Amino acid sequence: MNNDFEHLARTEHLPTRIATQFAKRIYDGVLKPGDKLPTEHEMSKTFGVSRTVVREAIAQLRNEGLVETRQGVGAFVVERTSRQIRLEDGKKMDRHAFTDLYQLRVPLEMEAAALAAVNHTDAQMEALDAAMARMPGVKDWGESGVTADLDFHRIIAEATGNDYFVQFVVAISERISHVIAIARAEGPLEDVISKTISEHGDICEAIRNRDAAGARAAMLRHLQGSAQRVGLEFEFVE
Amino acid sequence: MNNDFEHLARTEHLPTRIATQFAKRIYDGVLKPGDKLPTEHEMSKTFGVSRTVVREAIAQLRNEGLVETRQGVGAFVVERTSRQIRLEDGKKMDRHAFTDLYQLRVPLEMEAAALAAVNHTDAQMEALDAAMARMPGVKDWGESGVTADLDFHRIIAEATGNDYFVQFVVAISERISHVIAIARAEGPLEDVISKTISEHGDICEAIRNRDAAGARAAMLRHLQGSAQRVGLEFEFVE
DNA sequence: GTTGTAATGTTGTCTGATAACCCGATATAT
DNA sequence: ATATATCGGGTTATCAGACAACATTACAAC
Structure with missing residues (x-):
């Protein structure tokens, strides 16, 4: 034929x-x-x-x-x-695609943090605290570390009360985190973890105080810090 | 069997x-x-x-x-x-899902506008002007109106230089616009169009002047205005 | 006019066969 | 001895034709 x-x-x-x-x-x-x-x-x-x-x-x-x-x-x-919302993305995750994805992630997570600050329930706040409590136990940045970080971001997304944020944030941050886990950090692991915990703490407190602007700013600092720790530049227009 | x-x-x-x-x-x-x-x-x-x-x-x-x-x-x-980034979304587009999606759209498009202001090329600026020039000819908010509006937003996304923004913005705004076209507006059509043109103009000028903050603000005003014109409330945390 | 039934067209599933392809093993040549 | 060539078995890709399940329509019976 x-x-x-x-x-x-x-x-x-x-x-x-x-x-x-x-x-x-x-x-x-x-x-x-x-x-x-x-x-x-x-x-x-x-x-x-x-x-x-x-x-x-x-x-x-x-x-x-x-x-x-x-x-x-x-x-x-x-x-x-x-129709579904879906993103074709055959691209390899090279450095360029990675920064682009990171650039998309930033405003999303900032807004998520702000919304979470305003809308979170007590149960969600507890879940966030619990996720934070798991961080210090992290010994390597393999499965457990990535999972703990992912959980933190997912819970914030859930606290927005908007399912679209959950889906987007999870999809994007999952993808990014796994790359980070591989591309891994300059500097000793303890530093990475302690800084991450400190930044997560800031976000956590801002959300607890229902301080939207604070949460937004803290999230930006965290993402910038996280990017910097893996030697990544990204453009965020103030 | x-x-x-x-x-x-x-x-x-x-x-x-x-x-x-x-x-x-x-x-x-x-x-x-x-x-x-x-x-x-x-x-x-x-x-x-x-x-x-x-x-x-x-x-x-x-x-x-x-x-x-x-x-x-x-x-x-x-x-x-x-793996692909994809969002399952079996949901019907009821009022609730719609506002949720809108809530996601806002920070995305704001950031897109800001990035476009910083990164756009001359050719993209011309494309934006051309898209604006097509707006006054719109007689109804059917195919042509929706398309013109969609083009405007897509070109801005393209001007970010980040393909992820293009994909997200197109996927989301396409979905929203078609709902808007149906759910349609209170008030006379001329008002809707003239206001849209005016708001688009503000965004356009801010981008032309490479004023990121201005573009961001103008985009927010536009989205708020657009939402209001179809009788929609959405939460955006300042 | 309503209801039951047959006929027809379409997608869903089954079966068995052949082609294209990969991989490891064996044989061959250098 | 090493490198290359060839072959065979296993797997996916495609083909071909059939029957089953379901929907729609037309028509017959009441």
């Missing part, structure tokens, strides 16, 4: 090529929400591939939240408002 | 059930990065489903960025640092 994809990347496998093609049509508005995609049989015929491949392509679109399938009926383009 | 999924939701179709199961194992650390998944044949046998289903399940995991497959070798759990 001949296929019609000579103009596309040879490396990508068939289902991805087809899915990409339809994704483009959807984003470009050629296929509008509610529109029905061709049947699997039709697509199989027009693209010159087996139904297996077509099905996998459609599954991909479904996973990306672009279409939804109904058995016995067909595949339909979903409403824009109910 | 009998299957072993009675304990799971009956509604989900087979591939999703299997994929979910493996995703859980990965997130729980039972399967660590680098680990090899069972072969398709094995999984087919142990789960009591056909290889078609297994393949689709694996494709789903691959789309979620959790595993990567190598032809002739197998499927492997990917490193955490190279």
